[in-house]
Amino acid sequence: MTEQGVRRTADQVLGLAPDAASRRAGRELGAAGSWSATGRSAEGTVWGVCEGPGGTPYRTLVDLSDASGPAYTCSCPSAKSPCEHALGLLLLRAGGEEAVPRAEVPEWAEQWVMGRRAGTGGRRRTDVPGSPQGSAGPGAARRRAERRAERITAGAEELEQRLADLLRGGLAPAEQAGPGVWEETAARMVDAQAPGLAARVRELAALPGTGPGRPVRLLEECALLHLLARGWLRRDRLPEGLAATVRARVGLPASPDGPPVRDRWLVLAQYDTPDSRLTTRRIWLYGTGSGRTALLLSYGAAGRAPELALPVGLALDAELSAYPGPGQPRAALGDRFAPPAPTSARPPGTTTGPALARYGEALRDDPWLESVPVTLDRVIPAPDEGGASWQLADADGDAALPLSPAARSRPGLWRLVALSGGAPVRVFGECGHQGFTPLAAWPEEPGEVVSLC
Known part of the structure; x- marks a missing residue:
């Protein structure tokens, strides 16, 4: 597993906390000033020394290399698992490469890691203290998963009750109450270790001030949130593919399980x-041999650029491994065999009708899907009939796709219009319920790709 694959986001780290007090304490310790002698290894080990009460130094170590979950050890007296120091160290690591630099593993950390991986020591702090089993085995991983599932179930049941109370009282009071009620609900979902539910609740907080039609959008989003909570509560009755989607949407971490391609x-x-907590980078790739479109996600702390960056328009000879779930485009970047190089390849395109049909089919596997990647061929950007918005019209037909609100506010729209000049172009983007968001385009005649992001 690569370093990119083991590094957690801030929300994922806070989701590991055993209680709210540990979460608060971990946040306070997630700053560089609390730590000394920090470092990380390529294998996923993170360590540091945190100054405790009275100047007592606490040695803290987290091993992120195990797909079953992090392993922790700390010299502090806390019986919680993970302790506040482990949480603070992981939050510091979530801040990016500069926050915890690559370094040589100190002897005390190396001994613990080697002992744990050999099964002769290095008990994980996620076990009940004194447990003879240790937590390196599958039994301990199963118990941790069961405990987290119980917390998420309690959170989903609470969320269902809150949604029922909301609809019973009507949407108007919820709009008048402001975002505070949603932020409090989101905090409860974080307490339940369900960051996916928390993120969707936070999105509701921004809806009341979004102009005409907001009650309809609020009701739609509440319905999708209700569907996700019910999906989790009845996940044992779902087909495995849909159950995997529900687990991912709720916020359970997953590792790529597909064979490298x-x-x-x-x-x-x-x-x-970007948002107030972190910056998410989305990188879309197209396999010229496999014909597959894949998505790479990279994260950085708020105000910092994510680590992974790939130049648009170049081709990368590399391996990708898919994440679980039917139709899941997300993949993990594996070995790279050569630097990115120029290419004249383009993804094949389709017309607007099949693009919409593709999104509809994808919703059967993932009802919470915002969009699907699509390449449209021979489309022309043009104002709609009323002239108030823009659309991509088929050059050889009478159908069109409206552009999403996000696309209409980007400078990339005018680059697309200039590239087209009234002639057909090939456009890659995301097609969803809000319309089409162009991300890259090619002229009909041979030419380089134009980034619209």
């Missing part, structure tokens, strides 16, 4: 989505 991957688009 080596291909020449064309970099189609790269763009960042």
